[in-house]
Amino acid sequence: NAGVTQTPKFRILKIGQSMTLQCTQDMNHNYMYWYRQDPGMGLKLIYYSVGAGITDKGEVPNGYNVSRSTTEDFPLRLELAAPSQTSVYFCASSYGAGGPNEQYFGPGTRLTVT
Amino acid sequence: AQSVSQHNHHVILSEAASLELGCNYSYGGTVNLFWYVQYPGQHLQLLLKYFSGDPLVKGIKGFEAEFIKSKFSFNLRKPSVQWSDTAEYFCAVNVAYSGAGSYQLTFGKGTKLSVIP
Numbered sequence: 077n078a079g080v081t082q083t084p085k086f087r088i089l090k091i092g093q094s095m096t097l098q099c100t101q102d103m104n105h106n107y108m109y110w111y112r113q114d115p116g117m118g119l120k121l122i123y124y125s126v127g128a129g130i131t132d133k134g135e136v137p138n139g140y141n142v143s144r145s146t147t148e149d150f151p152l153r154l155e156l157a158a159p160s161q162t163s164v165y166f167c168a169s170s171y172g173a174g175g176p177n178e179q180y181f182g183p184g185t186r187l188t189v190t
Numbered sequence: 191a192q193s194v195s196q197h198n199h200h201v202i203l204s205e206a207a208s209l210e211l212g213c214n215y216s217y218g219g220t221v222n223l224f225w226y227v228q229y230p231g232q233h234l235q236l237l238l239k240y241f242s243g244d245p246l247v248k249g250i251k252g253f254e255a256e257f258i259k260s261k262f263s264f265n266l267r268k269p270s271v272q273w274s275d276t277a278e279y280f281c282a283v284n285v286a287y288s289g290a291g292s293y294q295l296t297f298g299k300g301t302k303l304s305v306i307p
Contacts, residue, residue, distance in 0.1 A: 109294075116300070117299055118280060118297040118299040118300050134294065168234075178224065183232070
């Protein structure tokens with residue numbers, strides 16, 4: 077299993093541009109998550125999904141959108157990029173059924189908005 | 191909403207020193223507790239987890255953590271650190287209730303550990 081994969085690894089955007097961060101998991105996990113990590117701030121949840129077709133906002137959803145058309149994929153869309161969205165983005169997944177389970181993280185995407 | 195506090199922002203130790211990283215959470219109900227580690231340039235990996243049972247849990251690489259319910263704490267320990275333990279350590283909590291949001295993790299801000307050879 078590849079686990080959780082993310083593309084791209086790095087990206088530089090100009091203010092106002094848009095992009096999609098890709099996330100795929102091959103563990104047949106129901107739950108998927110997007111976090112952003114800023115220095116000294118830990119990880120903050122942007123959006124999560126409990127299954128295909130079901131998504132919900134996390135703590136910091138403004139400026140982002142998600143969709144979940146398949147179990148495997150959970151892309152994160154940035155519209156009108158702003159410098160405040162400069163961060164490292166991590167996608168994660170968990171089984172999520174029948175009790176608590178650990179989350180498995182992808183390698184991250186480092187995004188700079190200038 | 192629950193919150194997680196990690197007391198130390200940056201800890202510097204010499205090799206073979208003992209380690210204890212503090213973690214406190216604010217929720218009064220049943221919780222699930224995790225410690226994750228992030229080595230430089232890498233993604234988060236699970237060190238250990240506590241769901242129920244013995245409050246002293248052992249994880250990978252010689253780490254252990256003790257859940258003290260009365261103190262709302264889940265401190266991470268290692269008797270003798272190595273240079274390879276240099277990393278950032280995150281405590282995380284989720285609230286154990288049923289429902290779509292029950293698997294969300296709330297993370298602490300992290301503690302950077304630097305181990306000097």
